[in-house]
Amino acid sequence: MKRKITLKDIARELDVSISTVSKALKNSEEISRDTKEKVQAFARLYNYRPNNIAISLKNKRTKNIGVILPDIVHHFFTTVFHGIEKYANARGYNVIACISDESFDKEVINMEMLANGSIDGFIMALSAGTQLKNDYNHLRQVTDQGIPLVLFDRVTDEVACDKVVINDEEAAYLAVKKMINSGRKRIALLTSEAHFNVSEKRAEGYYRALREHSLPVDEELVLVLPHMYHEENLSEGFFRRTNPDAVLCVNEIYAVRSMRHLQSQGKRIPQDVAVIGFTDGILSRYSIPSLTSIAQHGELMGETAARLLVDRIEADFRDMDEPEYITEVIKASIIDRESTD
Amino acid sequence: MKRKITLKDIARELDVSISTVSKALKNSEEISRDTKEKVQAFARLYNYRPNNIAISLKNKRTKNIGVILPDIVHHFFTTVFHGIEKYANARGYNVIACISDESFDKEVINMEMLANGSIDGFIMALSAGTQLKNDYNHLRQVTDQGIPLVLFDRVTDEVACDKVVINDEEAAYLAVKKMINSGRKRIALLTSEAHFNVSEKRAEGYYRALREHSLPVDEELVLVLPHMYHEENLSEGFFRRTNPDAVLCVNEIYAVRSMRHLQSQGKRIPQDVAVIGFTDGILSRYSIPSLTSIAQHGELMGETAARLLVDRIEADFRDMDEPEYITEVIKASIIDRESTD
DNA sequence: TTGTAGGCGTTATCAC
């Protein structure tokens, strides 16, 4: 077991000073060809690599970025993460990932853990708990210290920072409009509890589309489901009772479950009922019938967030005092599949 | 913007020495009550937190663990990751995540990036590229430096380290046996290219079950698919040609696609054809019909890997010279759903 | 009870 070698080791071995070794390895003009070759050969032989931690301490930058996600079972967050990771790596950054599990407390703990020097900046989507509690002091604490922060998807106006969102309202509007244009009249909305910013926005788009096409707004046709989809049968009675000819769901799990219940009630999709779901994930692609869905372009969102963050991290400190924060809007798009006509 | 405060700042402000501050904050007996209170109050006021990087440099341990995954779109790796993250956090470690994208080169780059002090140990599953190339020098380089490494799922005998695997062979065997017991005779296997260790193991289980139940082995019934599932119709002709009454798939995507093709050919599932897939993911749960699948207990695998790693990291250095490496086997189990009888 | 000094590994400045 050959232990990790340091500048000091090389210096001792070659009987030169540490600073000479350091310079030689950087190919400094100051050092004689002879010495440089000797040092470099030795370093190569023993596979010398500078210690990241020491460099971090010296430079006060870690080349790590902290990512805090509410969960990782939702395909959407997975793709965002991938986008972040890809972009960050390309610019020489590592990604430290933490999962808040939708809990306020875990989010706070994770942020504090990372904020003490481990990372140069944060990318995160707010946990359900945080949105419910409406407490953003831990975020402000971070930004107050001058640590750059980028929020995506689940954002808040309460914190001044860069943001990346999708046009949820517009996407829902277009989806409903699409179904109206193909002749649907009784369009149901399956949404989740309202403290999720995004659900709210999607509901707004739903209502706007109805209004603009002079369809009656029937609150009976709106079903609010709990965020965790434990109970299998919640929506079964709903469909029997309300008998819709189209359904918009705020995620693909609701959508697939809806199709399942509708089919078991003898409905054909899309002939009798059209279904569209948010999140163009694996379920949408492989369900039977495959699901027309609203792609949120998670990977692009991740890349965008990472770009904003790295730019901010590497921004000149001259113009640090009064930054103009940016909110980038990613356009969602509808992917047509078999569940609509 | 209140900048991060250091021991030095406190010392200067309170006109004491740095070491006094350090000790006072640790509630050392050496320091007078008076001084301690003064220092602690000040530290609290300015929200002092020790700098992780400095501590890492001093202690030569980062409390970070590096996780390298081949991809993150497969639900299995996602769940493993979650298990690692959960366990690691509970023991005070952060997780640095890198994705090799199934590429040998990226795997090497990521490992080198992290191996220079950023992490205390690695958890990883080998990329496809690495298994294909059969080159494990980057792993040995890491273990040779005394950095603990735990391999999971996609492992190799070529590297001496702790490992976590599932009993793939046995699981496939049991799945096939189950279908034989319910009267199936023509059992197909959809597998991926053989350089994947796990696919190979699963195929072995398939063959063993056939042999032990005196069913003929018909190579026509085995379809080897490329790892990336771009081509949609690869298996369609296969089913028409071979007309199986049961199918075992090495992942759930193959399984769901199979069901789709079979259904479009007028077959009923499970009456005409039974289907079982590896990976108990979201597709299995929500497909129509829902898919009987082999749960690999990814979260447990992740926790186990993290436990092995942290134990190894924190192991006494006395018994470091000749470690006995452990391979833990996680038992896969069959989750019965609608695609089998 | 408090402070000094040295070290973790690296780099930059300045002196020889």
Next chain:
DNA sequence: GTGATAACGCCTACAA
């Protein structure tokens, strides 16, 4: 050309 020194932030053995 080379090397000594200080600094990044923290800790600790030892001196005062």
